[in-house]
Amino acid sequence: MNKNLLWKLALIVGILLVFLFGIFGIPQRFSGQGLLSAMTNRIHLGLDLRGGTHLILQVQVNDAVNIDSDNAMETLKEQLNKRKIAFADISKPDPQNSPDKVVLKGVSPDGRKDLLDIVSERLPEYNLSSGADNTWVLTMKPQMLSDMKNKAVTQAIETIRNRIDSLGVSEPTIQEHGLGQYQILVQLPGVDDPGRVKDIMQSTAMLEIKQVLGGPYPSEQAALQEKGGVLPADAILMPGHAAPGTPGGEQSWYLVSRISAVRGKDLRDAQPSTDQNGQPNVRFQLTGEGGQRFYSFTSAHVGESLGVVLDGKVQEVANIKEAIRDTGEISGGSMSQQQAKDLSMILRSGALPAGIKYLEERTVGPSLGSDSIRHGVNAAIIGMLAVLIFMLVYYRGAGINADIALILNLIILLGFMGFFEAVLTLPGIAGVILTVGMGVDSNVLIFERIREELRNGKTPPSAVDQGFSHAWITIVDTHVTTIVSAAILFIFGTGPVRGFATTLTFGLLANLFTAVFVSRLIFDWILTRKQRGEALSI
Amino acid sequence: MEFFRNPNIDFLGKKWYFLAFSLVFSVAGVFSMLFWHHIPYGVDFRGGTLVYVKFSHPPDDNALRASMDRVGLRNAKIQRYGPPSNNEVLIDLDVQETNEQALDRGKTQIINTLETNAPAGKQDLNNSSSLAIKNYLMEKDPLHLGSDAEQRYTQQAQAVVDTRDKVQGGVLGSFDQLNGHVDPAVVASLKDGFFLSDFGVRNVEIVGPQVGAQLRKQAVLATVYSLAGMLIYLGFRFEWIYGVAAVVTVFHDTLITVGFFSLTKTDISLTVIAAILTLIGYSNNDTIVVFDRIRENIKLMRREKLSEIVNRSINQTLSRTILTAGLTFLTVLALFLFGGEVLHGFSLALVIGILIGTYSSIAIAAPILVAYQDWRIEKSKTSGRNARSGQVVAR
Numbered sequence: 048m049n050k051n052l053l054w055k056l057a058l059i060v061g062i063l064l065v066f067l068f069g070i071f072g073i074p075q076r077f078s079g080q081g082l083l084s085a086m087t088n089r090i091h092l093g094l095d096l097r098g099g100t101h102l103i104l105q106v107q108v109n110d111a112v113n114i115d116s117d118n119a120m121e122t123l124k125e126q127l128n129k130r131k132i133a134f135a136d137i138s139k140p141d142p143q144n145s146p147d148k149v150v151l152k153g154v155s156p157d158g159r160k161d162l163l164d165i166v167s168e169r170l171p172e173y174n175l176s177s178g179a180d181n182t183w184v185l186t187m188k189p190q191m192l193s194d195m196k197n198k199a200v201t202q203a204i205e206t207i208r209n210r211i212d213s214l215g216v217s218e219p220t221i222q223e224h225g226l227g228q229y230q231i232l233v234q235l236p237g238v239d240d241p242g243r244v245k246d247i248m249q250s251t252a253m254l255e256i257k258q259v260l261g262g263p264y265p266s267e268q269a270a271l272q273e274k275g276g277v278l279p280a281d282a283i284l285m286p287g288h289a290a291p292g293t294p295g296g297e298q299s300w301y302l303v304s305r306i307s308a309v310r311g312k313d314l315r316d317a318q319p320s321t322d323q324n325g326q327p328n329v330r331f332q333l334t335g336e337g338g339q340r341f342y343s344f345t346s347a348h349v350g351e352s353l354g355v356v357l358d359g360k361v362q363e364v365a366n367i368k369e370a371i372r373d374t375g376e377i378s379g380g381s382m383s384q385q386q387a388k389d390l391s392m393i394l395r396s397g398a399l400p401a402g403i404k405y406l407e408e409r410t411v412g413p414s415l416g417s418d419s420i421r422h423g424v425n426a427a428i429i430g431m432l433a434v435l436i437f438m439l440v441y442y443r444g445a446g447i448n449a450d451i452a453l454i455l456n457l458i459i460l461l462g463f464m465g466f467f468e469a470v471l472t473l474p475g476i477a478g479v480i481l482t483v484g485m486g487v488d489s490n491v492l493i494f495e496r497i498r499e500e501l502r503n504g505k506t507p508p509s510a511v512d513q514g515f516s517h518a519w520i521t522i523v524d525t526h527v528t529t530i531v532s533a534a535i536l537f538i539f540g541t542g543p544v545r546g547f548a549t550t551l552t553f554g555l556l557a558n559l560f561t562a563v564f565v566s567r568l569i570f571d572w573i574l575t576r577k578q579r580g581e582a583l584s585i
Numbered sequence: 586m587e588f589f590r591n592p593n594i595d596f597l598g599k600k601w602y603f604l605a606f607s608l609v610f611s612v613a614g615v616f617s618m619l620f621w622h623h624i625p626y627g628v629d630f631r632g633g634t635l636v637y638v639k640f641s642h643p644p645d646d647n648a649l650r651a652s653m654d655r656v657g658l659r660n661a662k663i664q665r666y667g668p669p670s671n672n673e674v675l676i677d678l679d680v681q682e683t684n685e686q687a688l689d690r691g692k693t694q695i696i697n698t699l700e701t702n703a704p705a706g707k708q709d710l711n712n713s714s715s716l717a718i719k720n721y722l723m724e725k726d727p728l729h730l731g732s733d734a735e736q737r738y739t740q741q742a743q744a745v746v747d748t749r750d751k752v753q754g755g756v757l758g759s760f761d762q763l764n765g766h767v768d769p770a771v772v773a774s775l776k777d778g779f780f781l782s783d784f785g786v787r788n789v790e791i792v793g794p795q796v797g798a799q800l801r802k803q804a805v806l807a808t809v810y811s812l813a814g815m816l817i818y819l820g821f822r823f824e825w826i827y828g829v830a831a832v833v834t835v836f837h838d839t840l841i842t843v844g845f846f847s848l849t850k851t852d853i854s855l856t857v858i859a860a861i862l863t864l865i866g867y868s869n870n871d872t873i874v875v876f877d878r879i880r881e882n883i884k885l886m887r888r889e890k891l892s893e894i895v896n897r898s899i900n901q902t903l904s905r906t907i908l909t910a911g912l913t914f915l916t917v918l919a920l921f922l923f924g925g926e927v928l929h930g931f932s933l934a935l936v937i938g939i940l941i942g943t944y945s946s947i948a949i950a951a952p953i954l955v956a957y958q959d960w961r962i963e964k965s966k967t968s969g970r971n972a973r974s975g976q977v978v979a980r
Contacts, residue, residue: 103796227795238714240716407791409789410788410789412785418925421925422927425924430919430920433915441586477920477931483916495905539804539806540807
């Protein structure tokens with residue numbers, strides 16, 4: 048064997064070793080079991096093969112915008128009153144679809160300058176435009192609006208990750224789902240009963256402490272009646288748990304201040320605990336700044352009531368006996384120990400900036416996953432054997448050549464997957480099978496061309512040379528177009544389909560190397576051992 | 586061994602037969618898509634709820650349908666899934682019963698309906714997660730472990746679930762099947778708190794209407810981009826008419842494959858779209874191999890008519906075309922026969938597509954080139970100018 052061939056052989060062996068390392072790493076044991084576990088350590092199985100839950104959820108980003116514009120509306124109202132500018136009405140006409148829009152009606156014409164000042168000083172994130180009849184419209188600046196929505200999504204991802212991590216789910220995937228607007232993709236391997244996890248993820252956990260201005264009332268109507276049909280502008284009605292022993296229904300209503308004294312972000316810690324009766328509850332502590340605000344709030348309202356509000360529901364109402372600095376508790380109804388544990392975990396992980404809605408849920412039971420693996424692997428082995436045997440029968444000596452190239456192709460493909468931590472899905476296994484089918488195409492192209500050249504009377508060395516050089520152009524064209532399809536699949540697909548695109552692409556790349564370089568080397572080696580004019584087995 | 590030695594078949598002479606064949610299939614497919622079965626969207630695209638249930642005994646479809654009707658799931662479709670010995674049923678709710686406000690309501694309703702005569706206060710072991718089992722064991726503590734119980738009971742709960750899902754294939758018939766896999770004291774304790782229903786849920790797919798619409802749009806976009814990508818690449822590598830011919834060919838293949846799915850009313854899922862995109866790549870492969878040969882032969886045989894060159898090129902590559910198609914078909918057939926129910930649609934699309942894709946590269950793509958050529962010569966004749974070289978020249 049000449050030097051040139053030796054170098055190429057060394058290169059191929061080197062590449063083989065590198066990709067074997069990609070598949071197995073450095074295995075602990077060289078038994079079948081040991082190798083299998085080494086392999087599954089490096090090549091991760093997709094949810095459809097190992098079982099688990101796949102969720103797509105959407106962040107209701109308008110919630111986050113509504114909170115901000117509510118505050119803006121309050122600020123504006125407060126400032127207008129302070130500067131004694133008369134106005135007829137201030138409201139948000141369509142919180143559902145344009146949550147950032149606040150409409151101010153009937154402003155006295157001489158208040159114009161003050162109004163502009165207020166907005167530019169206190170509400171720099173908003174644009175103010177004037178309409179007919181002294182009506183003004185306040186809208187959030189477009190840049191701010193999109194920033195706020197995107198931030199809500201990033202924050203939601205962060206919060207959900209914290210919650211899932213503390214549940215102890217291994218290897219979860221939580222990422223923005225680029226295919227839709229404000230969507231998040233969550234994959235939880237091994238979780239086949241998503242009920243509890245979903246509840247925990249969905250809980251907004253928006254904690255607020257508000258002043259209680261009245262209640263409990265048995266119903267909304269009762270509350271309205273007592274207030275003479277109109278609620279004070281700075282107050283809202285909120286549902287809450289009925290006080291023990293209240294007749295009729297489990298729900299009661301409270302009139303609470305619109306503005307919160309303390310918000311979820313002022314929270315430093317929350318722990319499950321028990322009250323004096325041994326009932327499970329959750330104790331929380333506030334941050335320095337939040338505690339300061341809470342202190343000044345409670346000192347100003349000694350003797351009045353405050354309410355702990357979670358996700359828009361009053362959980363606890365207490366009388367303020369003295370100024371409190373930084374602790375509080377939530378019990379609210381009859382909480383189980385598990386619920387107390389979950390709630391404190393959710394509070395610690397932070398509030399979701401906006402509500403979430405589930406759009407898609409797929410659960411694969413582990414029994415189905417292992418069935419799929421068995422079927423997929425069976426089909427792969429049968430398909431592969433059929434191709435290997437056919438090549439041997441049809442091309443004889445050159446068939447061995449093609450078979451070696453194919454096996455090497457598979458090793459490189461799996462090695463790639465190990466290196467890139469790609470995920471193997473059931474369609475991915477199909478991609479492996481298809482790679483075998485399509486990969487053999489390159490060999491067939493080359494061999495048929497060599498046969499043709501031989502028939503035209505060329506000598507074996509020049510037939511091999513011509514065969515490879517003519518087929519090369521075709522092979523590049525066919526591979527590029529297929530990889531283009533696979534790349535588009537990868538960009539547009541999710542989960543299992545992506546797994547398919549990955550294996551197909553890696554397989555075809557590997558095929559360029561094995562079908563052309565490796566196969567050529569084997570031919571050259573055979574030719575160097577042959578006498579001049581001896582026939583080629585093809 | 587050799588199947589073809591210097592074949593010499595006049596493919597272009599049979600172009601009218603090919604055209605008739607393709608027209609019949611395309612038109613039948615289009616008719617079915619428009620007026621008959623329409624496009625049978627799978628759950629990915631139409632939205633809805635699919636629950637795959639495995640029973641411990643052969644299920645009674647009529648009784649199932651009656652009990653679904655009773656709870657108001659009137660549109661529930663119930664069909665057997667996989668080989669009959671699997672005792673598996675697929676319950677299909679359409680998108681109207683899949684509300685994004687409470688996405689899993691349909692699923693819960695189905696499970697509650699199937700959960701007949703459940704003893705009061707007991708949980709169903711066949712539909713309990715390992716977490717629920719662990720929590721129960723922690724509470725009862727049948728092994729008297731005290732403080733460090735968590736890890737041990739997690740293991741035991743996992744063993745119960747593994748026995749159910751991996752050894753018994755999803756449903757436990759009796760508590761005795763746990764013996765040997767799980768500690769006897771744990772089994773005894775489980776008998777107190779759990780019962781065994783006659784079914785287990787193997788797989789759930791719930792797709793809300795919004796995601797369905799989103800995926801439909803993406804599937805179309807992906808296909809269009811894929812075709813555009815080919816057109817550009819081939820236009821760049823050959824000449825634009827080659828790109829057009831290839832794209833028309835691939836479009837023909839896609840149309841017939843989707844038409845076949847419509848005619849046979851087989852659901853088109855996400856993986857079927859993946860298969861169709863693969864076919865676009867595969868069929869294009871075949872076309873390129875023939876085109877490459879035509880380009881090469883045009884340089885060698887300057888005097889010949891294009892139709893002669895095209896015919897010769899097809900014949901020269903015929904052996905390769907048939908071999909590759911045959912081998913790929915072999916692997917895809919293995920997938921279709923042994924790949925299991927989950928891959929059924931995917932491998933069916935590949936089986937159909939490879940047959941059509943191979944046929945079309947010979948019967949559609951090459952004749953388009955010749956037809957364009959003839960049209961150009963005809964046009965330059967009628968417009969009175971001299972036909973120039975009269976050949977499609979490749980770069």
